Amino acid sequence: MNWNLYFTEVKRNRKNLITWTLIAVGFTALVVSIFPTMEDMGQDLAELMSKLPPEIAKAMGMDAETWTNILGFYSTYYGIYIILLVGIFCMSTGATIVSKEERDRTSEFLLTRPLSRKQIFNEKMLAMLSLTFIIFTIQTIVATTLVFIFGSNVNWSAFATMHIHGLILILFFTCLGVLISFFFQPKKNFMGMVVGIIFGSYFLNAVSRTAESIEWLGYFSPFHYLDFDPLNPEYSANWIGMAVMVVISAGFLFAAFRLFEKKDIAG
């Protein structure tokens, strides 16, 4: 392995990494730091919640405890907004890390260096996964610190499970991003598509919880298999679900590699 491409890719994405890490960390800090205020209003909010149709509350992953337990409060935001923020960066990095060479017409430069396509793909994927782990780790460290400061009697096991589920979901979307980029014209960014896919997957799962007749819809959403419900006493890591997600993600990358390997680089 030459590592030249790997380090250059990480360097080229560092500005985006810093920007999105600050956004994800800032949002995490905002959510956790307003929890004490919400906790004070917990009783009023719980009453308000009781007036919501139970299907809606269930779809949104909320119940009375959401407002009185820091994990319940944090998980509501983590399950969609933080996953979305981190996912936007990771999935759009995945969608552009190979395709931007074609978009900027630099493929010709890169593919005429003494590297096989396999080496190029591997180094780019390694750079992408490194960026994913960096933003995920920083967000997790900041969240852990703030929950420790603002919370009490925190179920750290549920907290860890939630974050591990989050990591696997983010990896899933990142790898999906790599694959879908081979089916579209290379773009400056895939932001609209990325937001649509992540939000769409979330709401598909949310909607599926509102009625038994449409529960099957949830099977098409990755959120169905890796949920964020730390207040549920039976909440635990879904190892089978995670293994399946990892295998599917690896399948996305393998399919993307095969397409990359066979691709003709036009002038």
Place this chain on the structure above:
Amino acid sequence: MNAIETHHLTKLYGEHVGMKNVSLEIKEGEVFGFVGPNGAGKSTMIRTLLGLLHPTSGTGTLFGVDITKGENVRARIGYLPSEVNYYEEMSSMELLEYHMRFYGQSDRTKIEALADYFELDLHKKITDLSFGNKKKCAILQTLLHDPDLLILDEPTSGLDPLMQNRFFEHLEERNKQGTTIFFSSHILSEVQRMCNRAAVIKAGEIIAIEDIGELMAKQVKRVRLKYAQKTDFEKIDGMNDIHWHGNKLGFNYVGNIHPLLNWLQSQDLQDVTLEEPDLETIFMNYYER
């Protein structure tokens, strides 16, 4: 060993022929021209040799290594593309250092020396470089790792005449040291200056592989003459495609230049233009005769 060898190399884009049955043998140390009009298949050939395009059929080798498994042999190749597209956020120095690291090299003084020779400002961002300076940057990345084979695709586009000359002198020096050069161009005068042999490609197929000396003897001139008025004249050998436009006469001339010059002196002319026609015209003239 041949530096480049292809046997019936073919690239089809669906129904469209990129190149068909291209068979070439280019010896180490040779300067080989690859000429043809735009769209004839020159770039398709180069991109297939470099592994950017997958051949539909046929085989090819670079220094004996199969082009479809050519990643290691590419360390011995310098490729100058016709159109230069680099990472715009990088400076020339950053790009060239990035390039050098792929070859396990990191000698800044070597970059600076070559940049001085070609008068390239290494500190400007790629995005701020003019077309000509981007080309100079491309020339540097072609030469810096001291390749054994240079594949040059329309190498002088964007370079001013002074820089073209400097580049040719540098290439001649490299060739003396043993570097093989594959020189793709549609400008015949460049091929004449640089190459020992040349292949002519038309509509994706090689129509001739010629010694440059012999090719020169077949060269066509496009002649345009202006008379005071349309007049009768005596044709000489080598004139063809003759036509009048008012008082202006145009024709193609194939053969030795001296009979033409003698004939021109005998004419009562107001103006004379002698042009090198595009290659397509030259070869259409020659091969259709």
